[in-house]
Amino acid sequence: MSDQATSAHHAVSIRGISKTYQSGFQALKAVDLDIRRGEIFALLGPNGAGKTTLISIICGIVRPSGGSVLVDGHDVLRDYRITRSKIGLVPQELSTDAFETVWASVRFSRGLFGRAPNDAHIEKVLRALSLWEKKDSKIMTLSGGMKRRVLIAKALAHEPSILFLDEPTAGVDVELRHDMWQMVRQLRETGVTVILTTHYIEEAEEMADRVGVITRGELILVEEKDVLMRKLGKKQLSISLQSPLQALPDGLDGYALELADDGATLIYTFDAQSEDTGIAELLRRLGERGIDFKDLHTLESSLEDIFVNLVRSKP
Numbered sequence: 001m002s003d004q005a006t007s008a009h010h011a012v013s014i015r016g017i018s019k020t021y022q023s024g025f026q027a028l029k030a031v032d033l034d035i036r037r038g039e040i041f042a043l044l045g046p047n048g049a050g051k052t053t054l055i056s057i058i059c060g061i062v063r064p065s066g067g068s069v070l071v072d073g074h075d076v077l078r079d080y081r082i083t084r085s086k087i088g089l090v091p092q093e094l095s096t097d098a099f100e101t102v103w104a105s106v107r108f109s110r111g112l113f114g115r116a117p118n119d120a121h122i123e124k125v126l127r128a129l130s131l132w133e134k135k136d137s138k139i140m141t142l143s144g145g146m147k148r149r150v151l152i153a154k155a156l157a158h159e160p161s162i163l164f165l166d167e168p169t170a171g172v173d174v175e176l177r178h179d180m181w182q183m184v185r186q187l188r189e190t191g192v193t194v195i196l197t198t199h200y201i202e203e204a205e206e207m208a209d210r211v212g213v214i215t216r217g218e219l220i221l222v223e224e225k226d227v228l229m230r231k232l233g234k235k236q237l238s239i240s241l242q243s244p245l246q247a248l249p250d251g252l253d254g255y256a257l258e259l260a261d262d263g264a265t266l267i268y269t270f271d272a273q274s275e276d277t278g279i280a281e282l283l284r285r286l287g288e289r290g291i292d293f294k295d296l297h298t299l300e301s302s303l304e305d306i307f308v309n310l311v312r313s314k315p
């Protein structure tokens with residue numbers, strides 16, 4: 001299959017995208033990335049890493065300095081109208097429409113893309129987002145969480161196949177955050193591809209099928225979330241001791257051990273992937289030294305630990 005044909009199978013196909021702003025600042029360096037149809041892809045990165053720049057280029061809002069982006073097989077620069085109509089973009093804030101009703105505002109968004117009115121679709125979107133009861137309310141009278149939902153409804157009004165969520169749950173309460181996660185999963189079930197940027201790693205851990213990590217304009221990693229957590233995740237064994245230790249026992253130099261809880265807990269970090277975790281041998285050696293324990297449990301690292309390590313280890 002030609003490169004072009006393979007690319008057409010992806011929702012988004014990015015090749016060699018770079019961006020140098022007029023100030024001379026290079027925000028992106030030769031990014032390659034394919035987003036699969038129907039997946040939830042989370043783009044993680046520290047402040048200023050280039051996430052918004054990348055999304056803006058995919059949406060055709062920012063012009064790249066080099067490289068190409070295909071959306072559903074169409075080039076975003078050459079076929080802007082087609083590609084833009086396939087994309088729903090949920091910005092972080094609602095800046096206009098305060099005096100409009102929910103219904104009018106969402107309906108208007110559909111018209112912007114030149115699509116024929118379809119009130120049944122607008123109703124479906126509003127119901128799915130629990131906004132139906134509020135359809136005749138002016139946007140300015142809604143709570144912050146409801147306004148967020150209106151933003152999503154507006155982005156879905158023209159039936160896009162790809163939805164971008166820029167920090168979807170920044171500043172919303174826990175309950176709404178969980179509702180939004182639920183909603184995004186439901187969207188995926190209808191075949192929509194979802195790309196989100198987030199600072200809440202918990203969000204990526206909870207929802208994403210794949211994760212991309214961007215730092216200083218470079219995409220340093222793209223991986224299935226589960227594989228990433230298995231591959232880079234470390235496991236720890238926490239050993240609660242019968243009597244606290246003052247120092248690490250002699251003769252256990254080869255082990256990644258630390259003392260915690262004022263010496264009452266011994267923590268052993270091991271590679272969950274390796275065949276021999278070394279646990280049996282460690283426990284035997286502790287026994288030989290008369291170190292008794294009352295409890296054992298294992299801890300796994302979170303996506304957050306993995307992310308912090310990745311971004312830190314990048315020179």
Ligand SMILES: Nc1ncnc2c1ncn2[C@@H]1O[C@H](COP(=O)(O)OP(=O)(O)OP(=O)(O)O)[C@@H](O)[C@H]1O
Nearest residue numbers: 021023025027045046047048049050051052053054
């Ligand atoms: N119009 C611009 N002109 C010059 N530099 C810019 C412009 N827009 C963004 N930048 C710079 O490019 C870099 C990447 O910015 P971008 O907004 O893409 O980062 P981000 O990963 O989305 O960050 P955040 O998580 O803080 O939103 C930053 O250093 C930013 O200052």
